[in-house]
Structure formats: structure tokens, C-alpha cells
Amino acid sequence: MSNNNLIKGSLQTIILKLLEENEKMYGYEITQRVKELTEGEIKITEGALYPALHKLEAEGLLTTEIQQVDNRVRKYYSLTKNGQKEVSAKMSELQSFVGNLQRILDPEWRPGLA
Amino acid sequence: MSNNNLIKGSLQTIILKLLEENEKMYGYEITQRVKELTEGEIKITEGALYPALHKLEAEGLLTTEIQQVDNRVRKYYSLTKNGQKEVSAKMSELQSFVGNLQRILDPEWRPGLA
DNA sequence: AAAAATACCCAAGCTTCTTATGTATATAAT
């Protein structure tokens, strides 16, 4: 896992959204899913991911469940009810931010344009 | 100037892009332009803006020019040649990041869709 | 046998932001 800047603040939203779609995922799986979806362009570092997961759990948005797979431990995360509510909030926050970014950076841009 | 999170890392790109379009701007003007373009949704704080401007100047991407307007001092910033080169680099970096974000967060999304 | 992949974790340090503060002039409101 290495080299990509930016993200700063969107990692939580990414985690929550992936868990909304997948019911239950473990850390390593999340890094692989993101890598796959972005064709290797975004690589979530473990040093960023695990603290983020622990924080979301501490905030009551995620719960964990340990599973044993071939002598290896997997820690599955899933959304709590509060977590489910937070997904939409974080998503619309991020979408509106991206919209505003476009308005600043691309004068031609308006919603509903390619 | 207050209350908006996110941004984290995109401020430099915003500054450079605005200066590409406007030749010369002063700090306060930048905060007002962003506020105007986003209908008040993004407010650049001065505590974020001025250090960012100073850093870009120290990196040789911006130059300054002091002007006196009605007993008030204005510090105009404009792009250096290196600054002009950096705009496109920072822009494509950010655009590709936003594209990747969409791919993660919106499974339906693909380039050239509303 | 060695390397890479799978799977978790932590800590130091850096960057970037928020919040709070300070200085100073001009204009609008009470």
C-alpha cells in the first residue's frame, strides 16, 4: 500500500459507503476493493485505514465480529443503525463539496453536464 | 469566515486555478470569489488562506506586488512561470481523484454521465 | 528457501486545516 495524496477527509465516507453496499467487510478487503474499483490508482494505506475503522467503531457507527479463517483472524465490520444514518449524511456532504469544487475549478460546469 | 470541513489539500489547487483565470488577485478577493462561486457554501478561512499563499510563494509558484488603495495595503498575487505549469498538474491530479471517488462511491457513474 | 500475499496493529512525524487573536482603516448602522 503506498503513494497517493489527497483523500484527506473522504476515507470515512468511502468506508461507510462500501459497507452500505456489502453488509460486512474486513479491513484488507476494503483496501483491495478500492484498488480494484480505481484500477490501482487509489491505494488505501493500512496506517490510514485501521485508525479510521477504530474511530468509526468508537463513534458507534460500526460493529465488529471476529472470524477465524485457516488459522488467520479476520475482523469483519458492519454498519450499526447510526452508521446507516450517517452514510447518507456523509455522502451528500461529500457530493455537495465536489459540486462546489467543480463550480470553482470549472466555470463551464453545471450539474447534469458530462 | 467559518464552518466548512473537507477541502484538505484542494485549497492550493483552488488558489492556482483562480489565479490562472484572473492574472492577479489579493487574498481577501480570493475568499470573496470562492464564496460567490459556491453561493456561500465554501468559506475559505483566513487562517487557511494566508499560510497557503505564503507557502506557494516560498515554493516559487506565486509572486507578490504590494498596492496602496485608500490608505489600505493590498498584496496582489500572480502566477510565476513555474506556477503556470503547476496549475495543469494540480488540476489533472484533482480531477482524476474526483473521478476515482465517483467510481468508488457511485457504482452507476462513468465518465461522460450527468 | 525466499518472496509475496494475506491479515492485523501501533507510533512518530508532517501537512493542512480550525479557532482564536492581533493590527488597522473605511463604511454602514444605531
Add this chain to the structure above:
DNA sequence: ATTATATACATAAGAAGCTTGGGTATTTTT
């Protein structure tokens, strides 16, 4: 007339969120 808001710059402490670089352990590939 005085106060508040707008204009215009700046700095500094602290928080948040990363990167980098460790560490542990098993399984699969080379």
C-alpha cells in the same frame, strides 16, 4: 457620535488526518 461590519493583512496553538516505517503471524507463490 459611537458601535458594528466590511475590508485587508498576519500569526500561533491545537486538532485531524494522513504517510512512513515499523512489528507480528500465517499462507501461497516463485
